[in-house]
Amino acid sequence: MSSIDKSGTFTLGNRTVKRLGYGAMQLAGPGVFGPPKDRDAALAVLREAVASGVDHIDTSDFYGPHITNQLIREALHPYPDNLVVVTKIGARRGDDGAWLQALSRSDLTQAVHDNLRNLKLDTLEVVNFRSMHGVRGPAEGSIEAPLTVLAELQQQGLIRHIGLSNVTPTQIAEGRRICEIVCVQNHYNLAHRNDDVLIDDLARADIAYVPYFPLGGFTPLQSSTLSGVAARLGATPMQVALAWLLQRAPNILLIPGTSSDAHLKENLAAAELNLSENDLAELNAIASEEHI
Numbered sequence: 001m002s003s004i005d006k007s008g009t010f011t012l013g014n015r016t017v018k019r020l021g022y023g024a025m026q027l028a029g030p031g032v033f034g035p036p037k038d039r040d041a042a043l044a045v046l047r048e049a050v051a052s053g054v055d056h057i058d059t060s061d062f063y064g065p066h067i068t069n070q071l072i073r074e075a076l077h078p079y080p081d082n083l084v085v086v087t088k089i090g091a092r093r094g095d096d097g098a099w100l101q102a103l104s105r106s107d108l109t110q111a112v113h114d115n116l117r118n119l120k121l122d123t124l125e126v127v128n129f130r131s132m133h134g135v136r137g138p139a140e141g142s143i144e145a146p147l148t149v150l151a152e153l154q155q156q157g158l159i160r161h162i163g164l165s166n167v168t169p170t171q172i173a174e175g176r177r178i179c180e181i182v183c184v185q186n187h188y189n190l191a192h193r194n195d196d197v198l199i200d201d202l203a204r205a206d207i208a209y210v211p212y213f214p215l216g217g218f219t220p221l222q223s224s225t226l227s228g229v230a231a232r233l234g235a236t237p238m239q240v241a242l243a244w245l246l247q248r249a250p251n252i253l254l255i256p257g258t259s260s261d262a263h264l265k266e267n268l269a270a271a272e273l274n275l276s277e278n279d280l281a282e283l284n285a286i287a288s289e290e291h292i
Contacts, residue, residue, distance in 0.1 A: 004053040007271035010251055012056065012208050013126055013161035013182045015084050019246060020271050021056030022049040022264070023212070023257035024068040032063050033097035036071070036259060046075035048261055050083065052268055058185075058210070058255040060088040060130075061114045062102075069118035077120050086210075087115045088165055088185070090130035090146065101132045108149045112158055128163040128185050131171060137187060137194075138168045143175060151179040165212075169198055183208040183253070190241050191221055193287045203251040210253045215241055223286050229279050235270075242270035244283050 007020035027042045029035055036042040049057070059068045072085065079085070089111035092102040102111060115124055129150055133141035143164070153159050163183035164175050175181050184202060188195045188211035199209045215221055215238050223237075230237045238256075245252050256267045275283070 003271050004268050005271070007246055007254075008250070010208055010253055011206060012084055012086075012253065015082075015125070017056040017084050017253065018053060019253050020054070020242075020268060021058065021253060021255045022046075022054045023255035024057060024059040024072060025063050026257040026259045027071050028064040028067045031097050033093065034064065035067055038259075039071070041261070042071050042259055043075040045259060045261055045264055046072060048264055049268075050076060050080060052265070054268070055080075055082045056084050056086065056253060056255070058086050058088075058257075059119075060091075061111060061118055062088075062091050062093050062099075065093045066114070066118050069115060073118060073120045084125050085119060085121070086126040086128065086163070086183075087119070087124055088128040088130050089115070089150075090132055090165075099135065103132060103146050105149050108146055109153065112150075112153050116158065123157060124159050126161045126163055126182060127159045128165040128183070129175075130165040131167050134166065138166050138171070140168055140170060143167070143171050144178060147175050147178050154179065163208075163210075169201070172198075172202075181207060183210055185210040185212055187211070187213050188245075189214050189216060189221060190226065190244055190283060190286050191216070191223070199249050199252065203249050207251065208253050209249065209251050210255060211245060212255070214245055214254055214256055225282055225286050229275075229282055233273060233275075233279070235273055236266060239266060239270040239273060240275070240279075240283070242267060243273035243275055244280070246271065247275055247280065 004020050009016050061069050092100050133139040161182045162179050165185040186195050202209050226237045230240045258264050
């Protein structure tokens, strides 16, 4: 059994995937804009991820834009039968790299076709609709109109499954009235735990929860408690943060991103860690620490 197999599995749509996957966002240039500094290194990381057992890759055509999907295609196409590529729509990039809404029928339809073309796929396995009611976090507002467009594209066979990103429980309930929702992708980690109740509710409904910024995102997690637990276990703080997420709930799927082969291997090794009840108790207190 490889390291990543120890992460366990969960259902994503009608596919079973390992709970430790890979997020491609960091393969684009600074600010998730433009090409990578080292294209060959980016391609190598993607190939190493799949060779190491990763069968769930998260991406979007607005990363770059187009860059990460083109890298994925170059590195991995034709794709292994067990590989699930999940993409995201609802935004676009301005010429200056700004993150802009792209929610009209034509915007969403074009985004689906862009993803299909750049990934060289006939059908997108999972498409997450990214709500733009709040840019820095979920904010209330109806998602019926854009999600109805996605449901129509699903009926046309261009999308197999639909998920949601940056959404509230109210929006998830609204979405589930329109179509089946197979996953929710929100900001969540050791320190940012607004979705604690939601994660457990989704687990009872067999819906995957995919935390973005599992390691803190653009501001990496920093905590003396986290560092102390890591030192005691002979692991890195980031490995402990990932292991905590794996033990937090069975429906959590992880997509830590990196452009470094060494960091990729460190992330995947987090599946080897088994946190004790004392470890978990210490780590659970981090969310209330003022300095993190």
